[in-house]
Amino acid sequence: MVTRELMVKALVEGIRVATIYLPPDVKEALKRIYEKEESPVARAQLKAILKNIELAEKLKAPICQDTGLLSFYIRVGAKFPAIDLVEEAIVEATRVATREIPLRPNTVDPITGRNPGDNTGRYAPVIVWDEVDPKGDYLEVTIVPKGGGSEYVATLTMIPPGRGLEGVKEVVLDAVVKAGAMPCPPTIIGVGIAGTVDKAVSLAKKCAVIRRVGSRHPEPKIATLEDQLLEMVNELGIGTMGMGGRFTALDVHVDYAYRHPATYAVAVVFQCWAARRATVTIKPTGEYIVTQ
């Protein structure tokens, strides 16, 4: 049976895994570029990054001190028996994880400047009811502890629709140059194209934080766009931590929604090299697993 306590336990475990261990696709991608990088400054930092990943695993410590503003992306089966308890379980799990792992208390009231100290608050943590599976009976929560440095440099641009994909390319390259060293490159770059601003941003965000490094959009044209944007972004030469080098991004992911004839919104969202995520799947029986 799925109780509130069980959900809290499963979610705290998920937050712990997400905060300490990098997903295998990200780790492998970082190792690959360390092998290929030639700049000594970039290599010194990639070496520090790989050492840091190992130490975090060994010491079971958060991989980065910025344990983020926690975001929870929910995919829920319509037949999951405890939908009513999900949000309160997430808030409680955030409090427990902040105390136990521990996480850095990051949430701040933008009006008063007060930090409640437990990573919660108005609309915090961020809970996104992302998808309903009409036939499913499970709950799947993907936890993303994303740091402030990479969120800081996101962009949203309304381009003249006539510019099309060349306009998208320009927006992406501009954003990457402007972001420079700030989002802790090598980054994962998410690009969302849509008719409304919120859709563009949410697509870009999911491209940056949920999709695996190396995955390609199912449509060949978009997949090729992803390849070419990645190549161009790396040709910019910003490199690891913005100090020069062959690799500025680990990957570029693009997704799109049909737009309005008059609007062409392009959002660019960055995820730092410490691209943390873990997914908790809970079955109606109360069994759960954490995957990356």
Added chain:
Amino acid sequence: MEYRLKTPLSEDDVRRLRVGDIVYLSGVIYTARDAAHRRIIEYIREGKRLPFDLSGGVIYHCGPVVQKKDGEWIVLAGGPTTSTRMELYEAEVIERLGVRMVIGKGGMGKRTAEACARYGAVYTTFTGGAGVLAAQAIKRVIDVYWLDLGIPEAVWVLEVEDFGPLIVAIDSTGRNLIEEIVEESNRRKNELLKRPLVLPP
């Protein structure tokens, strides 16, 4: 070049560093983010004495993850935060307090670079995100000031040993490595904009 330096730093220690050099630092460093910088500036302007001495000192842009065990603070993760936000304050802090090294990530601007050249200081970066690696080099929390600002924003006085690799990003000759890289990437971007995408139908 690779250097091993000890705090307090002398003007000579930092004047010989050049962008791209790698430094491992031992001694005492002080964390300070936005709110701590704001308060430092307030103290300076009001002529109040700071509760800590930053002359020959090192400021670290960092908000650590800490835990109190048996009455002692321990840093679990302590990588750098984005330095750009401190650009507003750092030149004045270097000038008035005699800070010799600022550690952060992401780069700093013209005013900081000018202050580094004029007063003899450097800006170095610690690899962003490498919070556990940083914590390994932090041997002890010596003290903490201004906890009323919150854990990330307080000033943590840390004893470090071979803290690094720190990469010199602004030296005292006026060079600013990250800015140079950004300028070059801007040139490359303008070339790339002339090269059209080649996509299947």
